[in-house]
Amino acid sequence: MATxxxxxxTRQGQPFIDDLRSRTGGIVDDSSxxxxxxxxxxxxxRVVPEAVLMPRxxxxxxxxxxxxxxxxxxxxxxxxxxxCAGNALGPGLVIDFSxxxxxxxxxxxxxxxxxxxxxxxxxxxxxxxxxFGLRFGPDPSTATRCTxxxxxxxxACGPHGxxxxxxxxxxxxxxxxxxxxxxxxVGSGQDALAAVPGLEAFLAGNLSVxxxxxxxxxxxxxxxxLEHLLPENGRNLAAxxxxxxxxxxxxxxATVRLVPRAAAPALAVLGYADMxxxxxxxxxxxxxxxxxxxxxxxxxxxxxxxxxxxxSVPALPAGGGWLMAEVGGATSEEAVAAAEKLAAASxxxxxxxxxxxxxxxxxxxxxxxxxGLAGRTAAGEQAWPGWExxxxxxERLGAYLRSLAALMREEALSxxxxxxxxxxxxxxxxxxxxxxxxxxxxxxxxxxxxxAAEHGGSLSGEHGDGRARSELLPTMYSREAIRAMExxxxxxxxxxxxxxxxxxxxxxxxxxxxxxxALPLTAIDGFAFAHDGGDIxxxxxxxxxxxxxxxxxxxxxxxxxxxxxxxxxxxxxTRGRARTLQEMLNGGVVTLGWSSPEVHEALDLCLSCKAxxxxxxxxxxxxxxxxxxxxxxYKGRVRPLSHYTLGRLPQWLRLAAPxxxxxxxxxxxxxxxxAMMTLMGADNRRSLPAVPLxxxxxxxxxRRRAQQTSGRHRVLLWVDSFxxxxxxxxxxxxLEVLTAAGCDVEIAxxxxxxxxxxxxxxxxxxxxxxxRRTLDLLIPSVRAGRTIIGLEPSCTATLRSDLLELLPDxxxxxxxxxxxxxxxxxxxxxxxxxxAAAEKLxxxPHCHHQAVMGYGADRTLLESMGCDxxxxxxxxxxxxxxxxEKGHYEVSEKIARDGILxxxxxxxxxxxxxxxxSCRTQVQDLAGLESRHLVQILAQALRDRETAPSVSRRGPA
Numbered sequence: 001m002a003t004x005x006x007x008x009x010t011r012q013g014q015p016f017i018d019d020l021r022s023r024t025g026g027i028v029d030d031s032s033x034x035x036x037x038x039x040x041x042x043x044x045x046r047v048v049p050e051a052v053l054m055p056r057x058x059x060x061x062x063x064x065x066x067x068x069x070x071x072x073x074x075x076x077x078x079x080x081x082x083x084c085a086g087n088a089l090g091p092g093l094v095i096d097f098s099x100x101x102x103x104x105x106x107x108x109x110x111x112x113x114x115x116x117x118x119x120x121x122x123x124x125x126x127x128x129x130x131x132f133g134l135r136f137g138p139d140p141s142t143a144t145r146c147t148x149x150x151x152x153x154x155x156a157c158g159p160h161g162x163x164x165x166x167x168x169x170x171x172x173x174x175x176x177x178x179x180x181x182x183x184x185x186v187g188s189g190q191d192a193l194a195a196v197p198g199l200e201a202f203l204a205g206n207l208s209v210x211x212x213x214x215x216x217x218x219x220x221x222x223x224x225x226l227e228h229l230l231p232e233n234g235r236n237l238a239a240x241x242x243x244x245x246x247x248x249x250x251x252x253x254a255t256v257r258l259v260p261r262a263a264a265p266a267l268a269v270l271g272y273a274d275m276x277x278x279x280x281x282x283x284x285x286x287x288x289x290x291x292x293x294x295x296x297x298x299x300x301x302x303x304x305x306x307x308x309x310x311x312s313v314p315a316l317p318a319g320g321g322w323l324m325a326e327v328g329g330a331t332s333e334e335a336v337a338a339a340e341k342l343a344a345a346s347x348x349x350x351x352x353x354x355x356x357x358x359x360x361x362x363x364x365x366x367x368x369x370x371x372g373l374a375g376r377t378a379a380g381e382q383a384w385p386g387w388e389x390x391x392x393x394x395e396r397l398g399a400y401l402r403s404l405a406a407l408m409r410e411e412a413l414s415x416x417x418x419x420x421x422x423x424x425x426x427x428x429x430x431x432x433x434x435x436x437x438x439x440x441x442x443x444x445x446x447x448x449x450x451x452a453a454e455h456g457g458s459l460s461g462e463h464g465d466g467r468a469r470s471e472l473l474p475t476m477y478s479r480e481a482i483r484a485m486e487x488x489x490x491x492x493x494x495x496x497x498x499x500x501x502x503x504x505x506x507x508x509x510x511x512x513x514x515x516x517x518a519l520p521l522t523a524i525d526g527f528a529f530a531h532d533g534g535d536i537x538x539x540x541x542x543x544x545x546x547x548x549x550x551x552x553x554x555x556x557x558x559x560x561x562x563x564x565x566x567x568x569x570x571x572x573x574t575r576g577r578a579r580t581l582q583e584m585l586n587g588g589v590v591t592l593g594w595s596s597p598e599v600h601e602a603l604d605l606c607l608s609c610k611a612x613x614x615x616x617x618x619x620x621x622x623x624x625x626x627x628x629x630x631x632x633x634y635k636g637r638v639r640p641l642s643h644y645t646l647g648r649l650p651q652w653l654r655l656a657a658p659x660x661x662x663x664x665x666x667x668x669x670x671x672x673x674x675a676m677m678t679l680m681g682a683d684n685r686r687s688l689p690a691v692p693l694x695x696x697x698x699x700x701x702x703r704r705r706a707q708q709t710s711g712r713h714r715v716l717l718w719v720d721s722f723x724x725x726x727x728x729x730x731x732x733x734x735l736e737v738l739t740a741a742g743c744d745v746e747i748a749x750x751x752x753x754x755x756x757x758x759x760x761x762x763x764x765x766x767x768x769x770x771x772r773r774t775l776d777l778l779i780p781s782v783r784a785g786r787t788i789i790g791l792e793p794s795c796t797a798t799l800r801s802d803l804l805e806l807l808p809d810x811x812x813x814x815x816x817x818x819x820x821x822x823x824x825x826x827x828x829x830x831x832x833x834x835x836a837a838a839e840k841l842x843x844x845p846h847c848h849h850q851a852v853m854g855y856g857a858d859r860t861l862l863e864s865m866g867c868d869x870x871x872x873x874x875x876x877x878x879x880x881x882x883x884x885e886k887g888h889y890e891v892s893e894k895i896a897r898d899g900i901l902x903x904x905x906x907x908x909x910x911x912x913x914x915x916x917x918s919c920r921t922q923v924q925d926l927a928g929l930e931s932r933h934l935v936q937i938l939a940q941a942l943r944d945r946e947t948a949p950s951v952s953r954r955g956p957a
Contacts, residue, residue: 016071017051020093023063026055026100033598036583036590037570038078038094042545044384044434044441045086045467046514048589049076054099058175058183058252061095065250066181068093069497075179076499077246079119079147081570082547084385085466086512087154087245090499095250097149098550099568104128105253112258113172118149118251123551125256134258137164140462141368144551149251154464155221155243159292159326159367161462162422164259166218168225168242175253176241179493183252188236193229195237198491203229206484213481219391219423219461223473223503224248224485240488245464246499248492262291262328266335267360270348271319275417276405278321280398281347282421285325288342292326293422294367299378300416304366307373307619311856313366314359317350323421324363332356367418372546372617374416374429380531382541383415383429384515386441386468390452391425391461400455401426407451411444425461435518435538438510445509449475470506515541518585525635526628526764528808531619536628537585542620543578549616550575554873554899559611559847562875566894567605574612574622577602581625594632603629605891607879608760609847610797614854623760624805630762639761641681646881647761650721650753653691657698657725660691683889687925689726696728697750702735711742713830716781716788718748718820720795722917730791733939734823738789740942741832746786752777754798759806760880768806774799775812788820791935793849793915794880796822801852822849823935824858834861837941839911840868844900844923844931846916847875858934862913865941870910872900878922893926901927913937 021028030051039048050073055061068075076090079098088094097119104125106115109132116125122143126135139158140146146156151167152174164170173187184195193199203210207230214220215227221243228239241248272278275297285293298320305313316322325342329335332355343351354360366373377383392400401417408414408430415430432441449459449472459469459476474482489496489504501507521536523529532539549561550573564573571580580602583590590598608623634643645652656663666672667688674684696702696719706717715738719731731747738745752774755767778788790796799820807813827834841862845855855871862869877895882888900923904912912931914920923929 016067016073019071020051020053020064020067023067024053024055024060025057026053026060028053032589033571033580033601036580036588036598037576038096039089039583039588040514040545040579041078041081041083041086041088042385042547043084043086043089043466043468044386044514045089045512046517046586046588047089047091047512049090049094050092052094052096054096056100058101061250061252062177062181062183064093064095065177065179069181069495074497074500075250077118077149077153077250079150079153080121080142080145080547080550081545081575082142082146082150083154083466084388084463085460085468087464087466087499087502088150089467096570098147102147107132107134109134113255114258115253115255116148117253118147118152120148122146122148122151129258130261133261135261136256137161137170137259138167141370142547144553145547148254148256152242152251152254153245155225155462157219157420157423157425157462159294159420161420162293163291166221166462168228168239170257171238171242172255172257174238174241174251174255177250177252179249179495179498186237186241188234188238190235192235192237196491199237202487202491206487209478209480209484213477216456217393217424219425220458221391221461221463222459222465222469223477223481224488226484226488243464245466245502247502247504248489249498263330264332264335265291265326265328265356266332266339267354267363268325268327268339268343269317269352269354269363270323270325270343270346271317271350272321272323272348273319275321276398276401278323279401279421281323282394282397285323285342285346286394286422288327288338288345290325290342290422291328292324293420294324295417295419295421295426296322296324296367297417298322300370300373300418301366302378303373303376303416312362314354314362315352317348317352319349323348324367369548369617370418370427372544372548374418374427375542375544375618377414377431378416379414381414381431382538383431384434385429385544386432387428387430387445387448388468389419389425389427389461389463390448390457390459391423392452392455392457394422394424396455396457397421397424397426400452400457403451403455404448407444407447411440413440413444420461423461424457434513434515437516438513442510445469445472452476465503467501467507467512468509470501470503471509473503473506514582514586518582519587521585523628526631527624527805529624530805530808540578540581540585540620540625542618543575543582544618545575545579546617547573547575549573549612553615557871557873558615559609559850559874560615561612562607562609562877562895563605563891565874566891566898571602572605574616574620577606577622577625578620594629599629600633605888607847607875607877607882609875609879610851611847611875614851627759627762627764631764634762635765642881642885643761643763645680646682646884647757647763649757649881653721653725656691657695660693663688663691681886682884683886685889686884689921689924691726692728694728696724696731699728699732702732703747705739706735706745706747709739709743709745711744713741713743714784714786715743715826716746716748716778716786718752718778718788718790720790720792721753722795723791724750726917727933730933730935733933734789734791734935736942737823737935737938741827741830746781748781749777754795754803756794756798757881759798759802764806771803771807772810775807775810775816778816779812782815782819787826788816789823789826790820791823791915791933792917793822793846793853794918796820797848797852822853822857824861825853828857828860834865834938835941835945837865837867837937837944839937840907840909841913841937842870842872842900842903842907842910844872844876844912844914844916844919846914846919847879849915861934870903870907872903874899876900876914876916876919876922878918880918883918883922892922896922896926904929
């Protein structure tokens with residue numbers, strides 16, 4: 001293992017921290033949790049910082065850099081933390097711009113420019129520019145969470161870099177803080193270089209090397225882009241500083257160029273035998289001036305199909321690889337015609353042209369999720385960045401891909417290739433055995449760098465060099481060019497405090513690797529982590545830091561990550577929690593294992609919504625980790641009070657049934673209600689839901705009705721604890737609906753419980769016992785040919801997913817999981833024609849429903865009834881015991897008020913449909929709004945149909 005040239009993060013004591021706090025108005029955090037969170041970005045590396053600053057203003061940044069210089073502390077800047085090469089890590093002070101300095105300050109539609117702070121997320125800029133018909137041109141796949149400052153730091157490009165250029169081509173001017181503490185304005189033009197003493201002399205002394213070695217082709221991102229300083233390139237200092245990865249100073253504000261939005265782009269999907277053959281065709285397609293020309297490997301698409309089902313991918317032309325060519329036009333028809341012309345000129349085996357719409361969007365989403373999806377090889381092995389985004393001139397791309405594939409075969413490595421083929425840029429994550437060490441990675445990267453140089457290429461095509469590739473720069477640059485970069489940095493940062501170890505005087509590429517130091521940890525008596533061979537360490541390293549959990553996905557139907565959306569605190573993102581667990585396994589700053597305070601603080605606001613298992617392209621399930629952490633921490637120990645009350649709620653509900661009148665009376669008396677909630681370990685601002693006078697299990701009439709049903713569809717209606725004790729009308733209506741659908745209905749015997757409340761509170765031994773009892777009760781019906789119909793989405797999802805992870809060695813678990821269906825899944829599968837109901841509905845899908853089963857069948861059923869459906873994406877905020885527990889009320893309320901309650905207020909005429917008992921409880925408790933289960937909508941429509949007056953078929957007399 002190589003030794004880092006960057007000194008480890010030694011604690012400097014309080015003087016620096018105290019001084020920093022006294023000089024700045026931002027948040028200064030030197031806690032072990034913050035240092036753990038910011039020790040990694042989206043790369044393979046781990047460097048623990050001294051402290052983290054979240055500045056509120058440019059003045060905070062200036063003061064912080066002055067303080068750091070005086071104390072000899074290096075400074076690294078960070079946006080969304082999505083850097084794949086280790087660009088956003090440092091041993092001293094890390095400055096996170098994404099929390100507060102995230103404003104679009106101005107849009108000048110006439111000049112087509114925007115003024116932004118460095119922490120602005122790209123999609124926020126796009127939204128601000130959209131009303132003017134404008135957009136920022138470059139658009140990396142991380143657009144929903146990467147910041148403009150990070151894009152400028154790495155000279156990001158994205159798919160539309162083909163049409164609109166790199167970030168460097170779209171920066172007009174910047175307010176720049178040098179390593180010496182000076183604030184300067186940098187731009188382009190005759191006098192631009194005068195802003196920095198010595199820069200004119202530097203240019204004069206390096207004209208030859210700048211003209212011959214820099215800027216040889218569009219995606220030469222590695223190193224500094226010093227060609228922009230040349231007179232023939234406009235003496236553009238702003239462009240030259242773009243892509244310096246924070247090593248030459250700090251961006252405080254930028255004016256960026258905007259471009260017109262494409263009116264109606266169409267997508268031509270071209271199928272080829274393989275990726276290299278697709279790449280061979282690129283030069284022939286570039287004259288058609290596509291807006292984007294992307295490569296997509298068949299194996300990557302197969303990963304999506306395996307994870308989300310065949311229906312998740314639109315029909316594609318035959319082939320082992322595809323080119324996705326986006327073509328613009330003034331109208332949709334014009335764009336489609338242009339795309340068809342491009343397709344006709346291609347050498348593709350088959351082609352499909354798609355107008356702008358859902359199918360094209362789904363394909364682009366696969367491409368956008370590439371970094372996460374490619375985190376697993378076709379064989380399911382963990383794949384890592386490192387040779388993440390090499391680039392060659394497009395005419396060399398096919399030959400380069402063949403040589404790269406041959407090299408990977410020689411080294412017995414694999415990965416899924418995709419990328420910006422129109423620009424010659426290739427993304428691939430590779431299954432380096434980093435759980436061992438970095439030796440093979442080093443050997444491969446050295447050989448791959450030589451290969452890219454042979455093809456006239458660049459080690460990086462848009463992500464920068466960082467810690468992954470800076471050491472390899474001499475492979476593609478002469479000693480004179482390397483010395484020129486050193487001289488350039490010295491003009492801005494003579495003390496080498498700005499992101500040391502990156503580009504100039506680099507750290508070894510195999511130093512500071514995170515994965516080799518992680519201790520192996522096998523699941524023994526908790527979850528199985530079946531997808532990762534029972535290895536918790538492998539499972540938690542599914543998170544490679546792509547950061548999709550930091551995006552507000554509600555506009556596109558996503559549910560992850562509700563607590564982060566509410567708090568904007570990195571510790572409350574799925575990535576932040578995963579990083580904390582990784583630090584626990586590393587034993588660096590999180591030292592007490594599962595019981596570490598840092599682990600519990602990071603997991604505290606996890607709602608266990610399971611959205612990350614579906615929305616995160618790596619498929620990490622933080623709900624499982626939270627349960628595991630609680631289980632490992634408290635097994636054999638006294639637990640928090642809420643674990644005994646809310647965690648065992650089904651048992652208490654069964655005991656409470658005879659006392660329903662007393663419970664309901666107590667809930668109406670404020671003092672008594674508050675006392676009861678406090679005794680439960682719940683927040684006393686919460687209400688107690690009304691308890692029905694009789695649970696469903698006491699309804700003998702319903703059981704008699706079930707015994708009288710007959711039909712060819714044999715089902716077992718499983719009435720969960722909440723439907724039984726708190727919402728008995730739901731199973732009654734379900735019985736009515738299933739009978740109308742021609743079902744032979746049997747009602748499951750009482751006692752079949754999924755153990756969800758035990759799972760969410762980490763009482764896994766008790767949950768397993770409960771699930772075994774449930775298997776005993778339900779498996780006979782499964783083997784008798786009955787489909788199990790679940791009513792409560794979270795309980796249904798538990799039998800579909802958690803059951804398999806908790807009882808992997810019981811073959812009955814897979815039998816049961818494969819036989820459980822939601823009402824909508826079952827009714828749509830048998831082709832039942834539902835009654836008409838022209839209702840306007842606001843639907844709140846339960847998070848577990850969305851994550852495990854998907855909501856497609858429910859939407860199909862509602863739309864076939866004639867309902868006008870508006871969906872509230874995102875969690876309701878209650879999430880079972882989460883929103884009831886002390887310490888969670890404010891976050892739970894904010895999630896609801898920004899989500900379902902905001903939508904309800906916008907359209908108060910819509911009835912609320914919420915299958916989840918938690919969701920119905922939340923909207924009632926916080927806003928007094930009534931809501932119904934799907935079966936209640938269906939049952940009422942059936943009754944309305946029966947009571948509707950018959951219409952005479954005869955005409956008028």
